[in-house]
Amino acid sequence: MHRGFRAFLPAAALLVAFAPSAQAQAPAIPRQGIVCTNGTTFDLTATPGYIETPDGNSVLMWSYAPTGGQFQSPGPVLCVNQGDSVTVHLHNALTEPVSMVFPGQLGVGGSGTAGLLADEAPAGGDATYTFTASQPGTYIYESGSDPSKQIEMGLYGALIVRPAGHPDYAYDAATRFDPQREYLVLLSDIDPDLHHAVETGGAYDFNQLHNRYFAINGRQFPDTLQDNGVSWLPGQPYGSLLRVKPYNATSNPLPALIRMANVGTVNHPFHPHGNHIKEVAQDGRALRTPGGGDASSEHFAATIGSGQTEDYLFSWKDQDSWNPGSNPFPASVASPDYRNLTFKNGNTWSSGSAYLGSKGTLPVGTVSQNICGEWYFPWHSHALNEFTNYDAGFGGMATLLRVDPPGGCMAPAGTASILAGTLNSGTATDLAAADTAYYKVNSTTTGTRTADWYGGFAGVPGGSTGLAVTYTGRNSIAALPTTLWMWKWSTSTWVQMGAATGIGTSDVTVTRTPPSPESGFIGTGANSGKVRVRVLTTGTTGNFVTQGNLLKLTYDAP
Amino acid sequence: MRRTLVLILIAAGLTLPASPASAANVSIDLCASAGTLTLPGPVTANIWGYALAGSGGSCAGVTPSVPGPVLSVDQGDAVSIVVHNTLTTPVSLEVPGLALGQGAGVSAPAGGTATATFTASAPGTYLYQGTERQLPMGLYGALVVRPPAAGQAYGSATTAYDREALLVLSAIDPAFNAAPATADLYHYAPKFWLINGKAYPDTDPVHGVAPGTKVLLRYLNAGFDNTSMRLLGAYERVLARDARPLANPFDATAETIPAGGTEDAVVTIPASGTRFPLYNRQLHQTMLTFIQVP
Numbered sequence: 001m002h003r004g005f006r007a008f009l010p011a012a013a014l015l016v017a018f019a020p021s022a023q024a025q026a027p028a029i030p031r032q033g034i035v036c037t038n039g040t041t042f043d044l045t046a047t048p049g050y051i052e053t054p055d056g057n058s059v060l061m062w063s064y065a066p067t068g069g070q071f072q073s074p075g076p077v078l079c080v081n082q083g084d085s086v087t088v089h090l091h092n093a094l095t096e097p098v099s100m101v102f103p104g105q106l107g108v109g110g111s112g113t114a115g116l117l118a119d120e121a122p123a124g125g126d127a128t129y130t131f132t133a134s135q136p137g138t139y140i141y142e143s144g145s146d147p148s149k150q151i152e153m154g155l156y157g158a159l160i161v162r163p164a165g166h167p168d169y170a171y172d173a174a175t176r177f178d179p180q181r182e183y184l185v186l187l188s189d190i191d192p193d194l195h196h197a198v199e200t201g202g203a204y205d206f207n208q209l210h211n212r213y214f215a216i217n218g219r220q221f222p223d224t225l226q227d228n229g230v231s232w233l234p235g236q237p238y239g240s241l242l243r244v245k246p247y248n249a250t251s252n253p254l255p256a257l258i259r260m261a262n263v264g265t266v267n268h269p270f271h272p273h274g275n276h277i278k279e280v281a282q283d284g285r286a287l288r289t290p291g292g293g294d295a296s297s298e299h300f301a302a303t304i305g306s307g308q309t310e311d312y313l314f315s316w317k318d319q320d321s322w323n324p325g326s327n328p329f330p331a332s333v334a335s336p337d338y339r340n341l342t343f344k345n346g347n348t349w350s351s352g353s354a355y356l357g358s359k360g361t362l363p364v365g366t367v368s369q370n371i372c373g374e375w376y377f378p379w380h381s382h383a384l385n386e387f388t389n390y391d392a393g394f395g396g397m398a399t400l401l402r403v404d405p406p407g408g409c410m411a412p413a414g415t416a417s418i419l420a421g422t423l424n425s426g427t428a429t430d431l432a433a434a435d436t437a438y439y440k441v442n443s444t445t446t447g448t449r450t451a452d453w454y455g456g457f458a459g460v461p462g463g464s465t466g467l468a469v470t471y472t473g474r475n476s477i478a479a480l481p482t483t484l485w486m487w488k489w490s491t492s493t494w495v496q497m498g499a500a501t502g503i504g505t506s507d508v509t510v511t512r513t514p515p516s517p518e519s520g521f522i523g524t525g526a527n528s529g530k531v532r533v534r535v536l537t538t539g540t541t542g543n544f545v546t547q548g549n550l551l552k553l554t555y556d557a558p
Numbered sequence: 559m560r561r562t563l564v565l566i567l568i569a570a571g572l573t574l575p576a577s578p579a580s581a582a583n584v585s586i587d588l589c590a591s592a593g594t595l596t597l598p599g600p601v602t603a604n605i606w607g608y609a610l611a612g613s614g615g616s617c618a619g620v621t622p623s624v625p626g627p628v629l630s631v632d633q634g635d636a637v638s639i640v641v642h643n644t645l646t647t648p649v650s651l652e653v654p655g656l657a658l659g660q661g662a663g664v665s666a667p668a669g670g671t672a673t674a675t676f677t678a679s680a681p682g683t684y685l686y687q688g689t690e691r692q693l694p695m696g697l698y699g700a701l702v703v704r705p706p707a708a709g710q711a712y713g714s715a716t717t718a719y720d721r722e723a724l725l726v727l728s729a730i731d732p733a734f735n736a737a738p739a740t741a742d743l744y745h746y747a748p749k750f751w752l753i754n755g756k757a758y759p760d761t762d763p764v765h766g767v768a769p770g771t772k773v774l775l776r777y778l779n780a781g782f783d784n785t786s787m788r789l790l791g792a793y794e795r796v797l798a799r800d801a802r803p804l805a806n807p808f809d810a811t812a813e814t815i816p817a818g819g820t821e822d823a824v825v826t827i828p829a830s831g832t833r834f835p836l837y838n839r840q841l842h843q844t845m846l847t848f849i850q851v852p
Contacts, residue, residue, distance in 0.1 A: 101790055103811040107830030108791065116846075117790060117835045144790075148841040206841060207749055265841050267784055267814055285793070285809040290716065295806040306786040307812035307839030 031227040031463075031558050032241050034184045034259070036079035036160065043067035044075060045091040046098040046121070046143075046155060049235050053213055054223050055389045059192050060199040061154035061235070064100070064141075067091055071235050073218045074186055074263070075157030078141070080133045082164040088129045088141075092121035101144035102159065103307065104284040105131040117144030136163040136171050137284025138259040138309040140186075148206040152194055156263035158186055161284070170257050170311050171286040174294060177313060181256035183242050185379075187304065187397060188215045189264040189386070209265060214386040214397035216240040221380070221389075221398035227558075240399040242379065246356070246406045247315040255313040262304040268386065269303045273377035274316055274401050276300050281311040301382060316403050324355045325433065349376040349400070357405030371461060371557045372409030377401040404556070408466055411531075413455030413551040419534070420444055420452035424545050431455055431551040434472045434507070438547040449539040451546035454487070457531040460522050463558040467521060468513045469497065469533050472550035478504040480537050480544065484512045487532035490520040494534055503537070507549055581634030584678075587611035589642045590649040590666065590688070590697060591622040595730070597750050598757050598844070603732040605696035606645060606688075615671075617644050624755040625726040625780060626699030629686065631678045633705050633713075638675040639686070641666045647739070650689040653701060654818065655682070655801045663689065681705035681712050682801025683724075683776040683820040691738050694731065694746070696755075698780035700724050703801070711774055711822050712803045719774035719824055723764045725836075727815065727845065728752050728781040746782070751838055751845035758837075758846040765850050771827045773849060775836075779815040786814045788839040791831040792849075794823035812839050825849060 029035050044064040049071030051061050064075030067089070080086050090112075092098045099118040102108050112119030112127030121127035143155035163169045168179045190213040197204045216224050217238035224240045226233065245252050258277065262268055276298035281287055287295040296313075304310050321327055351370035352360030358373045370376075380387050380398035389395030416428040416439055424440035431439050443449040460467075469484055481500035488495050497512035514521050523530035531553055537546045588608045595605045608626030611617055631637050643649045643666035651674050652663030659675040666672035681703045688697030702724075705713030709720070729748035734741040750757045767773055775794060779785050793809040799821050815821045825834070827849070838845035 103788060103790055104793070106791060106828050117837075144835075146843075147837075148843045151841055207747060267786065283793075283809065283811045287806065287808055289806050295808070303814075305784075305812055305814035305839075307788050308786070308810075308814070309812075 029229045029237075032239060032243055033180070033228075034160070034182045035077055035228050035238055037066070037076040038079050040080055040084045041087045041089070042076070042078055043089045043091070044100075045093050047071060047093040049073065051218065051235050052223075052233060053389055054220050054395055055392060057192065057390070059190060059213065060195045062094060062150065063154045064090070064157055072237050073154050073235055074188065074238070075141070075155075077158045077160060077184060077238075079160045079162065081162050081167075082133055082136045084133045086131055086133050090121050090127045090129065092123055092125055092127075095123045097122050097145050098150065098155065099127060099144040100129055100141050102129065102131060102139065102141050104135075104137065104139045106134065107131060115145055117147075120145055133161040135284060136161045136169070137281060138170075138261060138311050139284050140261050140263055140307070140309060142263060149198070149204055151263065152191065152206065152209075152265060153198060154188075156188070158184055158259070158261055160259065170259075170313075171281060175257075175280050175286065175311070175313065176254060177257035178252075178254035181244060181254075183240065183256060183258050184217060184238065185240060185258055185260040185270070185399075186217050186238075187260070187262045187264055187268045187270070187381070188218065189213065189266060189268075189397075190215065192390075211265065211386075212390045214264075214381060214388075216397055216399050221387075221395045224399040242399065242401045243404060244314065244316045244401065245404050246318040248406060252406070255315040258312040258314055259309070260302070260304055260312060261309040262306055264306060267303055267305045268397065269301055269382040270379070270397075271301050271382040272314070272379045272401065274403070275314070277302065277312040277314045279310055279312055283309055316401070318356065318406075322355055324353075324358055329354070356403065357407070357410055371459075372411065373405055374409070374557075375403040377403070408468075408554045408556045409464070411457045411460065411553045411555075413533070413553075414458050415456035416453060416548075417456065418453045420450050421546075428455060431548050434509075434550040438473075438549055441546045441548070443537070443539055443544045443546070445543055447541070449541065449543055451537045451539075451544065452534070453546075453548075454485075454532050454534040455548075455551040457533070457553045459529045460531050460553070460555060461529065461557045462522055462524065463519070464522060464555040465518055465558075466554070466556040467518050467531070468511060468554045470509060470511050470550065470552050470554070471533075471535060471548070472507050472509045473503065473535070473546060473548040474505055474507050475503055475537060475547065476505065476545040477539070477542065480504070480539050482510070482535065482537045484510060485534035485536065486514045486521050487534070488520045489523045489527060489530075495521075509550075581632065581636070584631050584635045584637045586629060586637070586639045587615040587642065588626065588639060588651075589617035589620045589622065589644060591617060591620060591644045593622040595624050595696065595755065597730070597732075598760060601732055601750070603730055603750075604735045604738075605730075606649075606692060606738075607696045608699055611640075611642055615640060615642055617642050622696070624696035624698075624730075624752075625728070626686070626697070628699065628724060629701045631701070631703055633678055633681045633703055635678045636675070637678055638673055640671055640673045642671050643668060649692060649697065651686060652689065653684055653686045655684050656701075656703075678703040680801060682798060683711075683778060683822055684801055685778050685780055685818065685820060687780060693780065694729075694734055694782065695738050696730070696735075698726070698728065700726055700776065700778050702776065711824075712798060714803070716807065717797050717803065717822075717824070719772045721764075721767065721771060722774040722776060723849075724754065724776045725778065725787075725847075726754050727777060727779045727785050727787070728755070729783070729842070748782070751781075751842035753845055753847050757844035761847040763848040763850045765852065767827045767849060767851055769827050769829045769851070773825045773827065775823045775825060777813075777815045777821040777823070779817050779819050782817055784814050784816050785845075786812055786839040788812050788835075788837050789825065790835045792825050792828050792834045794825045796821060796823045798822040827851065
């Protein structure tokens, strides 16, 4: 518990007294990606709270928190639709006048006490702002009162206006994006000494500004990688891990949308690794030629000015499609060794393999954060003092781009166990690839003959989705009905996946998915991450041999 | 002098477009002199500034200003600027973006003169300035080169405007200015952030606009740092940077003008709103002014 928490109980009491609005709705929070607070009427309270930094510090912040809700920094991402009449009620739980300005919105009206840049809510009082969200785009909102103190203290957030009828456009058809891959990258910077001055009532001199913490969506690296809403960062609900799959003209044609905003005090040179990013707009206006054509531009270093927003479309393209089976590195070329991408203390994001979707061997003592051969690219401020937490690197204004394998994560069966029948030859290793090596099971030898066995998979993260099984195999005699099953841990039963497939004496490939909910098929506790897939072949009164060639599981890891 | 070259720097430099004329020989006499600048507080800072010389190039009794006088010439003019240096240290003059006959610039020795000659070859917004320690002392000003077409910043319909406002951005550290020859630049730390030499609340709003008025903002960053300016309640269409028109003008509410750079943007005053704040978004909040109806 923070030292200062008790001091703010009166503010908390005020929050309770101020009735929360039911009009702004927060949908289910995705693990990654933008977290919208949708609505047309929003109730916010300017209030103090604390954030945690990865180096163990905590810093007093001021923020626009949902009235009646949890303190959060930055303020909620307000998402509205083009044409909406938007109302923002601001309650002030601070001890000095506070206001909100909405750069890029025209004709902002409302009520409050006249202030320098906007109507203000006096200490303990209220103000209201109204405007029509006339143009789509990425905007910020921030304090218009004593900005050198209040914006530094954290009074800012993002405002998203979606095109009418086209939530999958940033602006127009040319800026269509994959709604599952929409990201906010809100850059900010903090001088903890100034915040300490506010906390202790000391002298606040903005001319002494020396930023020490640099954040994306209110968190510093590596906290930026954590999911949205993790319990151990209660005041910093927004992660910024970006995830894409390789571009594919048919299966993955749409780009991700990256809405970048700089609410910090200085310009930030942001550097995305991996591929160029395409700037399509700034300050909520699409970039156009005088004739209305496309004036977007591609960058691998983007300076975003203080107070500015920039929108980027991003498709990650696998230039060479190296693949250990179909397209291996030429023998004359040493396989790139990415094992040295260590982050700290022997932690690496590398899978140990240079192939997307493959895992390899890591040096002894190296711990991999890699799940299934996905690739990671750092996206970070290239002002390297900003790539730190209080001057200790790496940290600060950085996150990772995660490129998932195109088919999702893939795991071969790691074990093979026989339920009915006997082992003929082979091991689970023979199930790893569709090749000339087979895992062979003799059928039972009495009554209706069966061969019944299962492959075991490990390391499937809880929360994985899109589970799919691929089995390739054949039998020693023709057309035997074969069914695939998955073990449901929650009920300790095998669940059949789909109808039987007739499999004869040449290889047949069967793909099956389990029924929802998928969570029951991923082991927990002592069986954490385990999945079992059963292959049941039913014959007649003649003995046979089932020959498994490939048994693999694909899934989307969280 | 063919015509008045000086646009008095009042009302944030709000001026009416000058009537263009054919190319001419233009001679301007400037004094580089020591003076003071009164800032909110009040704080009195030592400055060096340019001033228009009196008759015969006399610097007697002239008062230097920060920024210096606005110089306005026509595209094609053959310009010569004579610097009369009354300081006890050499003073330079350069005009980035315009090719001086003398190369990068000229330097007037203490108590002496130097003449910079150039052709105002391309329209736009330029800084004229001293170098090194002369800059934070205040030796800078705006030079506007006007195209033949009146009311157009760059001689095209898309750069048309009804009114213009010069916004010379800079900062001042009175401690440095108290000892310009010896102050340690490692400790250079401005305390005042200025528009046209003034810190809010002393800045001059841009008055006299109405809905539909196209206000040309000529930003000139004479300060030491890149400066991001925020406009509230309206958009500005960025037309040019460093006196070169952009192929693809764009709309902005937060524009960063690099130190030493200039930028031209047109604000078309929207139908709603009567007061449009324009301020430093890097939170140096004395760099603040307003565009106001009326």
